[in-house]
Amino acid sequence: MNKYGAYVKFTAKPGERETLADILLEAAAAAQTVEECEVYIINLSETEPDAIWVTEVWSSSEAHKASLTQPETKDSIARAMPLIAGVESIPVVPLGGKGL
Amino acid sequence: MNKYGAYVKFTAKPGERETLADILLEAAAAAQTVEECEVYIINLSETEPDAIWVTEVWSSSEAHKASLTQPETKDSIARAMPLIAGVESIPVVPLGGKGL
Numbered sequence: 001m002n003k004y005g006a007y008v009k010f011t012a013k014p015g016e017r018e019t020l021a022d023i024l025l026e027a028a029a030a031a032q033t034v035e036e037c038e039v040y041i042i043n044l045s046e047t048e049p050d051a052i053w054v055t056e057v058w059s060s061s062e063a064h065k066a067s068l069t070q071p072e073t074k075d076s077i078a079r080a081m082p083l084i085a086g087v088e089s090i091p092v093v094p095l096g097g098k099g100l
Numbered sequence: 101m102n103k104y105g106a107y108v109k110f111t112a113k114p115g116e117r118e119t120l121a122d123i124l125l126e127a128a129a130a131a132q133t134v135e136e137c138e139v140y141i142i143n144l145s146e147t148e149p150d151a152i153w154v155t156e157v158w159s160s161s162e163a164h165k166a167s168l169t170q171p172e173t174k175d176s177i178a179r180a181m182p183l184i185a186g187v188e189s190i191p192v193v194p195l196g197g198k199g200l
Binding site (some may be wrong): 005007021024025028031032037038039040041042043044045046047053054055057090091092093094095096097098099100 | 105107121124125128131132137138139140141142143144145146147153154155157190191192193194195196197198199200
């Protein structure tokens with residue numbers, strides 16, 4: 001089965017990027033114990049002052065979808081939503097390399 | 101010091117994506133012993149049939165730049181160049197998360 005990967009760009013409302021990054025870092029900490037989540041790295045955009053990029057790798061697309069139904073994920077989403085102006089995603093198929 | 105990250109999109113010449121991905125996977129294997137290289141994951145685009153995305157995290161921007169002068173890197177680049185139609189990069193600042 002293919003792994004599932006994505007680069008997800010969150011555009012924060014003005015002044016909210018740091019708070020949004022903290023929520024996403026908390027979600028990443030919670031993901032440490034989720035075996036199906038292989039990578040969940042929080043990055044600041046270098047070029048867009050309101051943008052955050054999240055690098056995700058999951059064991060499968062199904063595992064990623066299932067994660068969205070977990071109470072912890074729903075709680076993170078609920079706290080993040082008011083801070084978010086927009087979300088875009090670049091879906092990819094991870095083949096391998098260092099860090100997988 | 102900030103870490104350095106990037107999502108690098110390689111657009112292969114038509115029919116060359118698989119060969120280019122193999123060269124990049126070899127480069128990723130070589131990176132296993134490079135301490136300053138923390139992540140080097142090769143991905144296929146889901147939406148663009150000629151595109152490959154490479155997820156990179158380095159301990160610093162300087163470490164990334166220094167890697168480009170290494171003989172192994174120069175050899176990989178020399179072999180990949182004839183297969184590449186274009187390169188774009190999204191530079192990011194990795195803050196933390198699972199996989200770092």
